[in-house]
Amino acid sequence: MSPPLLAVERLTKRFGGLAANEDVSFNVAAGEIIGLIGPNGAGKTTVFNSLAGFFPPTSGQIRLDGQPVAGLPPERMAALGVARTFQIVRIFKSMTVLENVMVGAMLHHPAVRVATERALSALDFTGLTRRAHDPAGRLTVAEQKRLEVTRALACEPRLLLLDETMAGLTQTEVQEAVELVRRIQARGIACVVVEHVMEGIMPIADRMVVLERGHVIADGPPRAIAEDPAVIAAYLGEEYRAPGP
Ligand SMILES: Nc1ncnc2c1ncn2[C@@H]1O[C@H](COP(=O)(O)OP(=O)(O)OP(=O)(O)O)[C@@H](O)[C@H]1O
Ligand SMILES: [Mg+2]
Structure with missing residues (x-):
């Protein structure tokens, strides 16, 4: 087994x-x-x-x-x-939502172009696409939590x-x-x-x-x-x- x-x-x-x-x-x-x-x-x-x-x-x-x-x-x-989220969200508030997710995507895809594609696809999956270019600090609590999940998912x-x-x-x-x-x-x-x-x-x-x-x-x-x-x-x-x- x-x-x-x-x-x-x-x-x-x-x-x-x-x-x-x-x-x-x-x-x-x-x-x-x-x-x-x-x-x-x-x-x-x-x-x-x-x-x-x-x-x-x-x-x-x-x-x-x-x-x-x-x-x-x-x-x-x-x-x-193994990817995780944090009990108290640890996002980069002055960076955009997309950039936050790219931090995760770059784990396996160091090239910016590929990391951007992967991050956008993760944002699409979690329903945050329309927030992609907003500073992460502007998100609601629910969206910030979802952003952390998205970043973790981008680590594949x-x-x-x-x-x-x-x-x-x-x-x-x-x-x-x-x-x-x-x-x-x-x-x-x-x-x-x-x-x-x-x-x-x-x-x-x-x-x-x-x-x-x-x-x-x-x-x-x-x-x-x-x-x-x-x-x-x-x-x-x-x-x-x-x-x-
Ligand atoms: N880095 C640390 N240094 C010292 N003590 C710690 C540390 N991290 C956790 N503890 C202690 O370990 C115990 C378990 O904490 P932990 O954060 O794992 O609990 P938890 O189940 O996640 O609680 P909660 O539901 O409140 O989040 C607590 O007594 C906490 O004070
Ligand atoms: Mg805890």
Whole structure:
């Protein structure tokens, strides 16, 4: 059997005395959508920082197609097909939308002409074409989040890490974001989606991984997760009800 696209194996990250992640293990298959949820401070963004190479894990391993990659720097992880967005958007506000996306496209296409074509095609895919020549700082919150997704897509990833791209959006915008993640998956790109907006992630996730205080407390299909007493106690609360069949 071929190895999964991503295998996270007993990943531990300590900051001084604090274990932000402890023995975190889960797999992501090619083209799968995984929801990564849990209370504030549970360690979700820390998982992304390790996966994207922003810092080396304290211990544990990360495998892409079975190959160990823990500790590789961000540019290597990006070249291997791991792209991310940031919980607090990190766009270049004085640059145009197109230029922001070209930063991603240049990872694989250093020639400006090709990078421009790829960036325009990514903007078309995410519906931002008419904003291409506007300074990124003029975009709405929803558009800025979408721009980050576009820039990540322009890196031509196999695995996309989305950190709260639905936070702060209106209900309509959340539905548009859901639709976009579905279309990204249809392109064969696997997504790990960190989200507090349950109506955004529950309907599209193939599996949910739940973190609490650095530990995985549940891993399973959304419906089972929504009914798991430990998850309800730690995070979802009694008010969240899974949508009907
Ligand atoms: N660079 C860092 N240095 C020190 N401590 C950190 C660092 N990054 C995260 N932490 C700590 O690790 C823990 C997990 O943080 P993390 O940002 O991963 O949580 P999170 O699940 O993403 O939370 P949220 O839902 O609020 O975004 C927190 O206690 C946080 O303060
Ligand atoms: Mg976070």
